[in-house]
Amino acid sequence: MSFDYDLFVIGGGSGGVRAARVAAQGGARVALAEEDRYGGTCVQRGCVPKKLMVFASEYPGYVEDAKAYGWEAQIGEFSWSAFKSKMHTELDRLEGVYRNILGNNDVETFDARARLADAHTVELSDGSRKTAKHILLAMGGWPMRPDIPGAELGITSNEVFHMDDLPGSMLILGGGYIACEFACILNGMGVNVTQYYRGAQILRGFDEEARGLVSEEMQQNGIDLHLGTNILEMHKEDDGRIRVKATNGTERHFDQVMFATGRTPNTADMGLQDLGVELGRKGEVLVDEYSQTSVPSIYAIGDVTDRVNLTPVAIREGMAFVETVFNGNPTPVDHDLIPTAIFTQPEMGTVGMSEEEARDHGPIEVYATSFKPMREAFAGRAQRVLMKLIVCADTRRVLGCHIVAPGAGEMIQLAGIAVKMGATKEDFDRTVAVHPTMTEEIVTMREPVRTA
Known part of the structure; x- marks a missing residue:
């Protein structure tokens, strides 16, 4: 049977782009579809803009230290609008880099949503269909919102980079690394940060002693952390603030609420289950050690598989996929001892x-x-x-x-x-x-x- 492509990749994030580029460099005919911005979560809604915000938030501490070291130093007001403008200029530049990587390696790209029609056919949102010998799912994940009254009033890590203004006060719900990182970032930028987490200690799954010290230091730095606490409901007040009723019996008002309560794989309405692609209980694509799904022609890498949700891991999985499928060198993914x-x-x-x-x-x-x-x-x-x-x-x-x-x-x-x-x-x-x-x-x- 003749196919339009040797490989069709769905998702233009770090894993999908790496797999597409390396396969194309080896001579494969490759296409990639991305419905949003190239670079995926890491470049557009995660690691990169977050790290830029980390840098920005640390300068008040540097200035205080400079004074202690004898410098006559002072810091003025933080301009969110100036920082935000420059940050998005950088994200635009990086998206251009990702597009150029694909174009320079003869990967055909489609700015469209893609879903599976059969084991070798992808249907694009413009109605066209493309066939491929192999299909690689690399759609990533998406932030979840809790199922509570008023949840639509809050934002997630997707929207935090696009806020018009920094709020005077913010409640962050969650205790994972995304919640804790943004609590520290926004606190450093001058926001009055409160954090609720339903568990007994933040950063579940990490070393107890290490996460305990991080928790202590966060509170020492001014973050109002409440453990064993969850949100029951939220309401918008006439003054625009959000009234939050919590399980600890309090009702408090915040200018903004951010949910960092986990992420879910982007597998909804992809046609996967109709084809027999097995999904886990969170909607993750189930794969073997070679990233192959229950349908032999379909593979999956990155956050959509919910294995180890880290950018370098998605890239490694993409490389291992190319080695296995296109280079005749079966390469299992190594998830052991990841720093x-x-x-x-x-x-x-x-x-x-x-x-x-x-x-x-x-x-x-x-x-x-x-x-x-x-x-x-x-x-x-x-x-x-x-x-x-x-x-x-x-x-x-x-x-x-x-x-x-x-x-x-x-x-x-x-x-x-x-x-x-x-x-x-x-x-x-x-x-x-x-x-x-x-x-x-x-x-x-x-x-x-x-x-x-």
Whole structure:
């Protein structure tokens, strides 16, 4: 049978674009459809604009530190409109980069919504149909709103980058990394931030000690965090503010409410189940270790599979897909020991097992130290940092590394290489410290603080 393309990719985010480009570079005839903006969540509604906001929010602290170091420094009012304009100019530039990457590699693009008509046919929103030997689903995910009265009054992480003005006060609902990052960002920009989370501690799934320190520091920095608290209902008042009734018995007013209560895979109205593509209970596309669905010609990568929802993982999955399908080199996706960073203030960097998780796998030793770093201590800040290693008591292998500190994201990238290589505690010990730095503590901790 003759097909229009060897590969049709649905979704122009990081994973889909990488797979399309690499397949086309190998000689495949490739097309890609994107109904929104190229670059996907990461470039347009996630990592990139969020990190720019992180940078912007940190300057008041730098100025305060500068004063402590003898500089006559002061900071004026933050102009959201000036920052927002420049941020969106940068996002437009990056979208152009993504479009050029596809065009320069002879990938045919369609600015249209696509859904599946059969196992080899994609139907575009203009009514046209395209056939392909292989179809790759890379539609990503979308923020969820809670099922409560008045939920339409709130915004999500999609809309936060497009606010006309910074609100005077904002309630953020959620306790995951998106909720915590934006709580810190907006707090740094001068917004009066309150955060509600239904759980007993924020950042569920991360190391208990590390997330506890982040929680303490967030509150120390002025974020009004309420754990074990959820929203019951919301109403718009005559003055435009939002009245929020919470499970803790309070009713409070906020200028804006943001929901960061999870994301759902973009699989609605895609025609998947009609073709026999199996979906999980959240709507995620179920795939095997090679990203293949229950329909042999259809594959899926990235957040739409709800495996590990991180941009570099989607890119790796796209590369593995091309190796498997087009290069004759079956390559399973490696989801083991992925380093990651949470851009709270302070940041958290983590790779491998948490202490709690490691305990369930056998005897461990925990090496940890918490201290005031030199820079912040000199400036009179109370901020503390954490360096922590989880070590297998039998093999001596480092099972997990957790860092809470300014710049933890940069630190964990390098520590992640050692952990991925299978470094032992003695390998860390043999490494000479770089002095004076915060991370020298990672290689100078000699005695475990506890065993389990």
